[in-house]
Amino acid sequence: MSGAIKESESAAEVVAPKPPLLRMVDVCKRFGGVQVLDKVNLEIGDNEIVGLVGDNGAGKSTLIKTITGVHLPTSGDLYYKGEKISIHSVKKSREMGIETVYQERALADLQTIWQNMFLGREISNKLGFLNIKEQKRQSETMMREHMGFTSKAITVDTEVEFLSGGEKQGIAISRALYFNADLIILDEPTVALSLSETQRVQDFIKDIKRRGHSAIYISHSIYLLYPVCDRFIVLDRGKVAGVLYKKDVTMDELQEKMVNLVKTGVLE
Ligand SMILES: Nc1ncnc2c1ncn2[C@@H]1O[C@H](COP(=O)(O)OP(=O)(O)O)[C@@H](O)[C@H]1O
Numbered sequence: 001m002s003g004a005i006k007e008s009e010s011a012a013e014v015v016a017p018k019p020p021l022l023r024m025v026d027v028c029k030r031f032g033g034v035q036v037l038d039k040v041n042l043e044i045g046d047n048e049i050v051g052l053v054g055d056n057g058a059g060k061s062t063l064i065k066t067i068t069g070v071h072l073p074t075s076g077d078l079y080y081k082g083e084k085i086s087i088h089s090v091k092k093s094r095e096m097g098i099e100t101v102y103q104e105r106a107l108a109d110l111q112t113i114w115q116n117m118f119l120g121r122e123i124s125n126k127l128g129f130l131n132i133k134e135q136k137r138q139s140e141t142m143m144r145e146h147m148g149f150t151s152k153a154i155t156v157d158t159e160v161e162f163l164s165g166g167e168k169q170g171i172a173i174s175r176a177l178y179f180n181a182d183l184i185i186l187d188e189p190t191v192a193l194s195l196s197e198t199q200r201v202q203d204f205i206k207d208i209k210r211r212g213h214s215a216i217y218i219s220h221s222i223y224l225l226y227p228v229c230d231r232f233i234v235l236d237r238g239k240v241a242g243v244l245y246k247k248d249v250t251m252d253e254l255q256e257k258m259v260n261l262v263k264t265g266v267l268e
């Protein structure tokens with residue numbers, strides 16, 4: 001008996017369990033009298049793509065805004081790589097390696113591609129002047145190698161307003177990958193896009209997985225989420241109604257569960 005205890009102790013010494021990339025513990029968010037998030041507990045692992053699903057108004061966007069520092073939780077704690085996040089802000093979450101791609105315009109339309117790539121993290125030289133040449137050079141690499149932009153008509157000097165919706169989201173995702181975000185959050189990134197543009201965004205999400213990063217992907221469409229996600233967290237009226245692994249549920253079953261949840265209020 002004592003031998004068994006010793007054995008497990010030494011095993012614990014050798015392989016200390018790695019904390020999840022992100023952990024939310026009993027996170028609540030109220031707006032005035034309205035409880036939008038109600039004791040949310042969840043984890044996001046390394047190199048995991050998690051689909052966050054739930055009806056309109058379930059609290060999905062609010063949930064991710066507590067992760068990205070847009071909203072402070074009313075109560076509860078967030079841990080990133082095992083460390084409790086104390087002072088939280090959009091700037092801080094970005095510095096920690098969390099990037100967000102929203103459905104709304106995340107880019108400055110009147111600025112060029114290279115300016116957008118380095119928006120908020122411009123490279124300066126020793127004298128404090130902007131190093132435009134270096135920013136353009138790196139943007140060029142990002143465009144051709146990470147984003148597969150092959151068209152000669154689009155250069156780093158192209159203003160973003162001339163790009164398609166899919167290309168804009170591509171820039172937002174590539175920028176996050178390029179700057180090594182560990183966790184990329186996508187909140188309905190395809191809402192305003194055509195079918196072919198949507199497919200491009202799907203490819204970018206597969207790229208997040210391939211490059212070893214993690215993502216939280218929010219979409220109304222199970223058909224978009226299912227092929228690229230490893231796991232699904234179901235949010236219902238501010239509460240986590242359940243967590244489903246892809247291996248345990250087919251796409252049709254997941255779709256059916258979501259429809260039933262809206263009808264009956266129960267995930268089964
Ligand atoms: N800033 C806010 N102030 C007041 N209520 C809000 C605010 N943001 C969201 N809500 C409310 O919180 C609920 C959840 O919204 P949201 O997180 O946007 O849901 P989802 O993204 O799942 O559609 C909705 O009822 C919404 O009206």
Ligand SMILES: [Mg+2]
Nearest residue numbers: 060061062187
């Ligand atoms: Mg939303």
